[in-house]
Amino acid sequence: MTVAEPRFGSLLPDILASPPGGVSRSLAKRLKAVESRNITYVDSGWPIFWQEARGSNVRDVDGNVYIDLSGAFGVALIGHAHAGVVRALRVQGENLLHGMGDIHPPVGKVELIERLCGIAPWVGAQAVLTTSGSEAVEVALKTAQIATGKPGIVAFKGAYHGLTMGALAVTDRAHFRSYFEAQLYKGVAFVPFPGCNGISGVTADEALELLRTALRHGAPNGDPIGAVIIEPVQGRAGVRVPPDGFMAVLSDVAMEEGAIIIADEIFTGLGRCGSLLASEPLGLRPDIVCLGKVLGGGMPLSACLARQSIMCAWPQNDGEAIHTNTFLGHPLACATALAVLDIVEQHSIPECAEVVGSELLTELRGSLRDSDTVSEVRGCGLMIGIELVTAEGLPWKDGAVRVAEAALGHGLILLPAGEHGHVVELTPPVFLTGEQAAHSVAVLSSIIQKLH
Numbered sequence: 001m002t003v004a005e006p007r008f009g010s011l012l013p014d015i016l017a018s019p020p021g022g023v024s025r026s027l028a029k030r031l032k033a034v035e036s037r038n039i040t041y042v043d044s045g046w047p048i049f050w051q052e053a054r055g056s057n058v059r060d061v062d063g064n065v066y067i068d069l070s071g072a073f074g075v076a077l078i079g080h081a082h083a084g085v086v087r088a089l090r091v092q093g094e095n096l097l098h099g100m101g102d103i104h105p106p107v108g109k110v111e112l113i114e115r116l117c118g119i120a121p122w123v124g125a126q127a128v129l130t131t132s133g134s135e136a137v138e139v140a141l142k143t144a145q146i147a148t149g150k151p152g153i154v155a156f157k158g159a160y161h162g163l164t165m166g167a168l169a170v171t172d173r174a175h176f177r178s179y180f181e182a183q184l185y186k187g188v189a190f191v192p193f194p195g196c197n198g199i200s201g202v203t204a205d206e207a208l209e210l211l212r213t214a215l216r217h218g219a220p221n222g223d224p225i226g227a228v229i230i231e232p233v234q235g236r237a238g239v240r241v242p243p244d245g246f247m248a249v250l251s252d253v254a255m256e257e258g259a260i261i262i263a264d265e266i267f268t269g270l271g272r273c274g275s276l277l278a279s280e281p282l283g284l285r286p287d288i289v290c291l292g293k294v295l296g297g298g299m300p301l302s303a304c305l306a307r308q309s310i311m312c313a314w315p316q317n318d319g320e321a322i323h324t325n326t327f328l329g330h331p332l333a334c335a336t337a338l339a340v341l342d343i344v345e346q347h348s349i350p351e352c353a354e355v356v357g358s359e360l361l362t363e364l365r366g367s368l369r370d371s372d373t374v375s376e377v378r379g380c381g382l383m384i385g386i387e388l389v390t391a392e393g394l395p396w397k398d399g400a401v402r403v404a405e406a407a408l409g410h411g412l413i414l415l416p417a418g419e420h421g422h423v424v425e426l427t428p429p430v431f432l433t434g435e436q437a438a439h440s441v442a443v444l445s446s447i448i449q450k451l452h
């Protein structure tokens with residue numbers, strides 16, 4: 001009997017040339033000469049240039065094989081280059097590469113929107129397809145304004161909703177905002193996101209009281225507030241999981257005060273957090289839902305879904321849409337998204353994410369329990385954060401950046417999160433093998449124990 005060799009996708013790391021290898025370094029040099037210096041971070045240990053990716057593996061241009069614990073910004077929940085997605089892309093590419101989204105739409109747009117409305121948390125949903133997560137948020141904010149007539153918004157401290165101007169106005173990180181502050185809408189009241197480990201948290205009750213006050217008194221610029229935008233689990237803020245019951249009471253408060261709720265499920269949605277939408281088990285009852293990342297299976301695609309009664313506030317198209325874009329309903333992205341939705345359903349991806357995620361969480365908690373630098377390992381499905389602190393118990397500034405750099409040298413791709421770069425964020429593919437998971441936990445724990 002022969003034992004099958006593990007295939008690219010389920011391999012352990014194999015580092016042939018200390019990353020970044022020579023080919024990556026020379027590409028970085030070329031890129032640095034021609035790309036805006038703000039875009040790709042380049043230093044002696046960063047970045048590697050990707051050549052190919054499948055399942056949980058990435059191979060770089062120097063032949064190094066990595067385990068992708070980032071899922072490439074959380075996109076690759078069903079793994080890189082899933083065969084079903086690649087097949088859909090190939091078939092679609094041979095027929096129609098580009099359509100005229102809001103004028104003469106490609107057929108896939110109809111099928112995809114029907115499917116998305118089928119998974120929305122309301123009967124009678126309607127949707128707008130968009131291209132990036134930020135654009136889905138723009139459409140959600142525009143929809144809320146049209147539906148409520150109240151421009152003010154409540155967002156949460158630490159929130160990340162994207163970097164286009166409307167989305168940036170509800171994103172709470174000085175790093176992203178400071179140069180553009182003067183151009184950002186001033187009608188946003190930021191309320192604390194509760195309960196994160198005592199470091200920067202307030203209790204759920206305190207947060208809800210502040211929410212109620214903001215909804216009653218209006219935004220800092222005096223505008224009445226029509227909408228609350230929230231991530232069910234804050235991702236980029238450092239995997240901040242809300243306390244039990246918080247989202248349900250938040251929904252009651254918003255309803256009582258006449259505000260609609262936008263759930264930004266761009267990171268959490270489509271199975272990442274162990275359910276199709278993270279809002280549902282958390283008790284959040286949104287009126288608008290934004291999806292992105294996983295949706296396109298690697299193609300740039302996002303969507304804004306809303307209750308029909310809310311979406312109907314948009315005026316009838318009289319010949320020219322007032323929100324659209326050149327690539328709206330792109331046929332390739334619609335085709336891959338339909339394949340993604342099939343895979344998510346047929347392989348019970350949310351349930352798998354719950355099982356794989358809770359095993360990973362338990363393993364990490366066990367192996368890091370004696371580490372003085374780790375204040376908490378937390379998560380929801382396959383979104384896991386390891387929070388690092390100093391000896392004084394303060395967020396360890398750039399601690400997770402150092403972990404990410406060291407991990408790369410050992411063949412693990414991961415990203416830092418949190419305002420202080422102090423949370424190691426893990427959002428791997430659901431098909432991470434047991435062997436890959438065990439190896440990742442061992443390597444990560446050893447890196448974290450040795451740092452300081």
Ligand SMILES: Cc1ncc(COP(=O)(O)O)c(C=O)c1O
Nearest residue numbers: 132133134160161162264266267
């Ligand atoms: C919760 C959330 N909203 C919005 C966005 C913005 O998405 P994009 O980068 O596709 O514009 C992100 C991206 O990470 C996100 O995590």
